[in-house]
Amino acid sequence: MSTLKILLVDDEEKFVSALAQRLNLRGFEAEWAVSGAEAMAKASRTMFDLAILDVKMPRLGGVDLKRELGRITPSTRFIFFTGHGSEDEFKVCSAEASCYLVKPMPIDELVANIYRVMGLSPKGD
């Protein structure tokens, strides 16, 4: 199986850039963006298997961005993460995606969820 292409979107650059590097070190092909517009631009150039989106971002939030990206690349799967974890957020995200994580989360937990969402086993990578 080819390497998974992952798009990370979070308005906190210091966080999202480090996370992208860590995922790359684990054999994924991860790119990152700090806004919805930048993410849309990257998605128009590359077909991502998975997008990991922050729920709360200025201008274009994670849920709206997911809908926009879905129009460009319908096959892309999604994981949401957030620093808040309110019930309302949880309800919305549960309807939009099968995975919802609260920051900070250990990298192993994120990787496990990536495999789960993609329907893969770590060994199959």
Next chain:
Amino acid sequence: MSALRRRLTSCLVPKFLKPHHRTLARQGFLDYRSLWLLSIALLAVVSLLPLCIITAIDYTLTGRVAGSEQVLRTVRTASNARRTVTYFLDERRAVLEFTLREETYALMKDPEHLAQVLRNMRAGFGGIVDLGLLTEDGIQVSYAGPFDLQDRSYKDVPWFMAAMEKGAYTSDVFLGFRNISHAIVAVRGETEAGRPFLLRATLDILAFSNMLTSLEAGNSGDAFIINREGVLQTPSKRYGAISQAAGIPVPEFSERTDHFITTDRRGVEVLVAYAYIKASPYILCVVKPTSEAMIGWLQPRIDLLWLAGISLVVIVTAIYVISTYMTNAIYDSNLRQAQVMERMEQTGRLASIGRLAAGVAHEINNPLAVISERAGLVRDMLTLPGRKTGREPAPGLVDNIDIVLESVERCGQITKQLLGFACKIDLTIEKLDLGKVVRGVLRFLEKEAEYRSIGIDVDIPADLPPIHSDRGKLQQITLNLVTNALQAMSSGGSLTLSARLDEGRGVALRFSDTGCGIAPEHLSRIFDPFFTTKGNHEGSGLGLSITYGLVRKLGGAITVESEMNKGTTFLVTLPLAMEEQRVNAEDIVG
């Protein structure tokens, strides 16, 4: 019986005199003692003042009426006596005048004839001692009586001169030639030759006196006659014998019977009813000490005072009971109000702290994520096979990075707890056996208890009815309270979990430990978030506040009792079946 005792206690015992309930004291409620005293004072004034005024008026008026009654009665006695005495004197005078018209001077000049006239008078009227016939020169030419007074001269005697001048005269009591107290009644006549003469009779003083002593003048009353100089004309029980000064002032002349109050020579205040006897020098007196005159008023006065006293006691008792009952009712009502307010305050505080905590957690989670990922990246660079530089990292570097990551993870756990605090989570209501749920939780903690020699007793009756509640919440509540109890006991001790059906409220689940207890000043704050008495790193201070929120969410209540160094008991009361509406309404905090 206990309800009656409670009601009686509520009427008789002022609860509010004890130091105020801390809730009431803190919320600055009324000064119940002052309220109670003010109520007693006001009620006493408005009810006792009229009673006192009416009693005083009644006392005075009744006394005055009784006094007037006594005066009237004494005056009436004097008036009756006056009529008797006047009649006695008029009758004697009329007898003499009748004799003058029936008899001639010549006949009466014969002492034998005069003696016959005297006998007739005594037989017909009485009250006459002797008779005498006096010429205009004052010589008693004829005498009939027990004394030897024939031919005596009365020329210069005052009564003779007065009788000759006035035509009829009644004398004072005097000794005279016989040297015995007596009084004279004399009338003037004319001889056949037209010369004046006097027919005189000596009055029987004894008959006179008996007439007065027969009067009803009361036990210490006295009736007697004085002359215009205040000299006794009849003997008196208290004021002396005939011819002695009576020792009371001579009353002013009055046509009618009158009275006055004076002090006699013994210093006793007396009521004197008196009457001037017409055509005589006599004044009739009836004397009574005023103290005796008021004796008839004594019993009504005692009755009145008894009535007033009993009324006073009844009114004061009623005022005390009413004031105590009312103030106790206000106190109880305020206490309930204060407790409700305190609960609302507690709930509101938890809600705001929950919202604040969620906000803070969110703000902290983002920088924590940066630290986590940056530190993780450094560690990856040093340890992952694909990025090894060939040089070994400095000793301890990876360990230090791991410490940073562990700390971040711990912070993450705390912020997640905080987020959970404000998070509404749906309830799943099912039929539960409380005993099974509790025992299931205890299985997780049995090893720790055993290791620390702490005995756990479970006293949950098998016939306890099942409850409809949320299993997860119930497990969490039990876990939190049992963990809390185990932490309160250093080594040894015992924890008892018991459950009983609490009629009308549901099921009461009790967690009693023999641990260190909670200081009284901490009791009111133990359900506050972040309040902990444990060391800086041992507790987040969220366990009991989350437990509180969970119990409220299940529609129950939690209370605590504790005594330092003896132990703590948490009492969780849960409804047998949860009301859907209530669940929603209570969904405020986590």
